[in-house]
Amino acid sequence: MMKKIHILLALLILTNLGGYAQEKPDRLVTKANEKYEEYSFKPAIDIFKKVLDKGYSSADLLKKLGNSYYYNADYEDAANTYKRLVDEYPDDVTPEYYFRYAQSLKTIEEYEASNEVMAKFTESTSDDLRASTYKEERDYLAEIKKNSGRYNVAPFQYNSPYSDFAPTFYKEGLLFSSDRDTGNFARYRHTWNSKDFLDLYKVNADSASNNLVVKLGDHVNTRLHESTTATNEEGTVLYFTRNNFKEGKYIKDEKGIIRLKIFRASLNDEGVWGDIEELPFNSDDYSVAHPALSPDGKTLYFASDMPGTLGESDIFRVAIKEDGSFGKPENLGNAINTEARETFPYVTKENILYFSSDGHPGLGGLDIFATKIEDDQVQGKVLNVGEPVNGRYDDFTFIFDEATKKGYFASNRSEGQGADDIYSFIETKPLVLDCQQRVSGTVRDKISNEVLVGATVKVIDEDNNEVMSAITDSEGKYSLLLDCDQGNFVRALTEGYIPAEEYLGKSDGSPKTVDFFLERNTVSAGFGDDLAKLLQLSTIYFDFDKYNIRKDSEIEVEKVIAAMEKYPSLKIKVNSHTDSRGKDAYNLWLSQKRAESTVNYMIQKGISPDRLQSEGYGETKLINRCANGVKCSDKEHQLNRRSEFIILE
Known part of the structure; x- marks a missing residue:
């Protein structure tokens, strides 16, 4: 993914590299560090490379150069730079650099080497969620393979040679973000990746005419970034991401960074987006971005690095009240968020949350993951949606309609037409989010072997909470569906008998028969x-x-x-x-x-x-x-x- 849409966007800055070759390494490093601290990664890369060419190297330089490549999705150069860091300065390598090195190797499909580096990562940290997840899911590639092959993917017909991403369902078509025709001069290019700024477009997704690609009006689009959108079901309310921009001027934080904010607009009777307001939990000190609405329109999901964030960016949600005001933002917690990047949420009508992450086990870069949201809680396991939606590059901004089985996502994969491209897909087989195991059997008297009608069979989780229960029928039979991603106790009991219990650990979901033979309570x-x-x-x-x-x-x-x-x-x-x-x-x-x-x-x-x-x-x-x-x-x-x-x- 072109990192223009990363949770922190680059500071606008003009860069003239003409005199750098004549400068001393220490002066070059100072300039490079300035660009790096401003998130101007493209100029920083150019300067760091010149310094290396002069024969000067340090752990700090290699860290910053590797990160600059990493955040621009240049994973091969990132892997080579991190390798040099590990080889030349092993005592200066902190856990985060092992993680980024492993991710970079994974993206260039060097999985064995990636696993070796991830092993070093897990050895170097004891309380990182990514480390514990990796230990639990060492066969994550087998799990991803099991979930793969469920989509027929095709390039979006309206892609350009530029960057196109962030599709959103809108009436009979789509909204999306692109830098195809911003009308901007070079002075409006940002220096994260030296690309033009993004605007919002709408298109009838099923039309064969490119003439139906229309830029949204100037009330929404500005000379800075506008990206990732969400609309209500009627298409009359628009949430979108924009640079921190006020009264025609961009706003920087104390580090000189232009943060991201979510804005809300309403469609007036003339079909123009107006009444644009920024959301109250935005800040000049952190970013709030990438909105997504719950099916009932009462909850807004978004990504942020606000206080309380576990990693580089986390997914949050906030209640939308009847009067249009908002509750207090809530972090979705460590079932979803890791110490890395979780971003680009999307919630389907069946309350499946899709999001992108490079913290959960994946194929490289950002992968798309899914989990079930039920009763305001994450209910299912976080699963990688598999190939061909996910690959070794960045895959993000996934949307899906369960009714039509159609959806869209974006990726910076090498076969694309532009820097980022939108892809359409049809789901051919649903993702099983809740691994379920059918457990059935009979309950009988241990002495007489008679079936016990009306006996209760309970499922107790490992925290001793009753999950569900069933009553035996006229033949003494019961049947239950268990969550096979966790251990459960299955307990049979009826009046006058001593309860019997069997523990069932995690499983692959294969059906299991458990018959109970209860002893009479002889004490009575x-x-x-x-x-x-x-x-x-x-x-x-x-x-x-x-x-x-x-x-x-x-x-x-x-x-x-x-x-x-x-x-x-x-x-x-x-x-x-x-x-x-x-x-x-x-x-x-x-x-x-x-x-x-x-x-x-x-x-x-x-x-x-x-x-x-x-x-x-x-x-x-x-x-x-x-x-x-x-x-x-x-x-x-x-x-x-x-x-x-x-x-x-």
Whole structure:
């Protein structure tokens, strides 16, 4: 990216290099330092090179020369200069120079060398967000590759041999910034990169006629820079970036730098932008630039190096009140901002924040990244959007319409027509911002293997906050979507059971099955409790007038056996009951034989006889009105034909 749109723009200054070759190195260095401090990088480069040609070198000179190349996106010369700095003055290399050296190498596709330098960067600093991010994402190239190939990119048909960038959706077309036809004389060129100043243009993006490229009026455009815009949905309010300019004069800070400010204009009935006002949180001491509006128009995002900035420039936001006034600017925090450059925000209708950064792992220079904004918080992971939108040069001012899947961005890639070019694209596959993992399974009783209907399955994050929950259905099944970019605890619980839990770490999003087998809370079971109820046993059936256990009832007795094997101190008494039909004495005898038959079955399965007792009660303990002589249905009588497994100890 031509650094005319960097968060700090160059001081306007005339430069005559004609006499430099005759001057002494120390005088040249003094002049070069003056230009450098004024952000006049192009003249500074010319002077520093002359000094080096005279055989004079120092760590400070190489730092400033490398930075001058770096800020003008001349990454090959920047890498060569930083290499010389590292080789010749290793004791004077601070972490920031390792970082810029690594970024420069990455831009010229020397990735292995870049990784080696980044390793030195991480060793030399312990509290830098870029270092911690690099350690966590050492396979960032694989991650970028996974996100690549989702766009069909083509050059914008209205590009010029000059600099064109900062597209913004405007009615049926676009606004953009360009220095194609400023009408300025050389005295209005700035010395950051010796290019003309920028003005704002509008175009019908789908037209085949270049005649529809129109410069906005003089109320907006001045003899200094105007760039990066944002408009409300109706296209009647315009936010734009401009040099600090007042009453026809540019304003410098105490260092002589012309800062950037955001201005707001309204479209009047004649179709002219008027009522231009600068925003109240602008300052003569720092820059505020690159506006972007939230979908509802109630929040303005922007880039700034104001106090509270983490790096060279950060992304901020500020509330727009109903009366048009503003709240207090808020830094978006270290989930987005690093110690490097975060800039050029754009928010889509689905609240996806796109921005450019050279602090997050990328392919070189500024890359475009995306993250989800939800409930005023950054919800998703910050992801590199991948190739071919991103490349080894600077990629920036990205805009996108989810409805049409169309968008635009700018880049200074070498195959472009001008210094910076706008590119159109169509998204063919969406970027998955929230890595989600489908976790499903069943919740069952550990002893009986019965499904537990209505059990709760919760997701607890690593900070012990409940994220979500689900209830098991009629088949004991549940299904949840987890954030696979973080670790989570999945916990199953239901009344009367001891909760069970499994930890799931970060994953690649592959589906996972987690079945839970819950143990009953035996603390609540004691003397006299019916194990059949605790285990939710089905009715144990016997054939008519017989007392041997039927095959279809064996499974229910096996559940009791499993419980007794699980708890060796458990002792039970098997009680058998009949309904009131038949003679009382016979029912008493039959129930006793059935109770004994159940105990014998359990003994044959290995349960010690001294842990078992049995007793038949016949029809003496009916649980409903169906006594002798009372007319009842078969279903009512069946309730009395039951077996109990009473806990004795």
